[in-house]
Amino acid sequence: MKKKIYFYLFIFVSMITLYQFVSTSNMVQAKNKAIEAKQARIEQLEDSVQKLQLKVLGLQYFSLENNDDALAYYDHLDIKDVSLYISDKLLETNENKGDNPLIPYEGMENDFKINKIKVLNHKWILADFSDGKYWGELLIKYELKDDLGIDFSLTDHLLYTRSH
Numbered sequence: 703m704k705k706k707i708y709f710y711l712f713i714f715v716s717m718i719t720l721y722q723f724v725s726t727s728n729m730v731q732a733k734n735k736a737i738e739a740k741q742a743r744i745e746q747l748e749d750s751v752q753k754l755q756l757k758v759l760g761l762q763y764f765s766l767e768n769n770d771d772a773l774a775y776y777d778h779l780d781i782k783d784v785s786l787y788i789s790d791k792l793l794e795t796n797e798n799k800g801d802n803p804l805i806p807y808e809g810m811e812n813d814f815k816i817n818k819i820k821v822l823n824h825k826w827i828l829a830d831f832s833d834g835k836y837w838g839e840l841l842i843k844y845e846l847k848d849d850l851g852i853d854f855s856l857t858d859h860l861l862y863t864r865s866h
Contacts, residue, residue: 764822772824776846785821788844791852792819792827802831804842804856809833816840826857838862 762768766785776784795802796815805814811833818830827842838861845853 764820766821766823769823775824779846779848779850781850784846787850788821788827788846788852789819792816792829792842792844792854795854804829804840804854805831805838806856806859807838807861809836811835814838827854836861836864 766772766788767783773784781787792804793816795804801807801809801814802816804816807814812835814831814833814836816829816831817837820828822828824846825843827840827844829840829842831838831840838859840856841858843855843857847853
């Protein structure tokens, strides 16, 4: 009788061991698949980040902040961020009541005001304007003087048509 008990105990322990081995093996395979999927996703995201970094570098090409030759024109002035200073001065033209004086159109829904500004170099600015419904873009020539005053003059402009 003792032999039968040991035999059944041995079979029971063997079955438990076999179950744990199979279960652990399946769990390891599932974890490995999950790790491989995560690694593939990480590689994909790293490629996306690299592409976006290249795109950002391309977009920054026409930017005063990244143009050392253009920034050299303002080395003698005591301004930390020239681009921000110029943008602020241009946005101050929005403070006038009514349409912005640099925008050659009359607002149809509201007053036309400048929204976004891109300082291209030491002479030109691209600006977006809108009245809430209609919008357009401006090419502005500017001159930053030694007394930190700025003269803005409109070079070209366009107003987008609404297409419905």
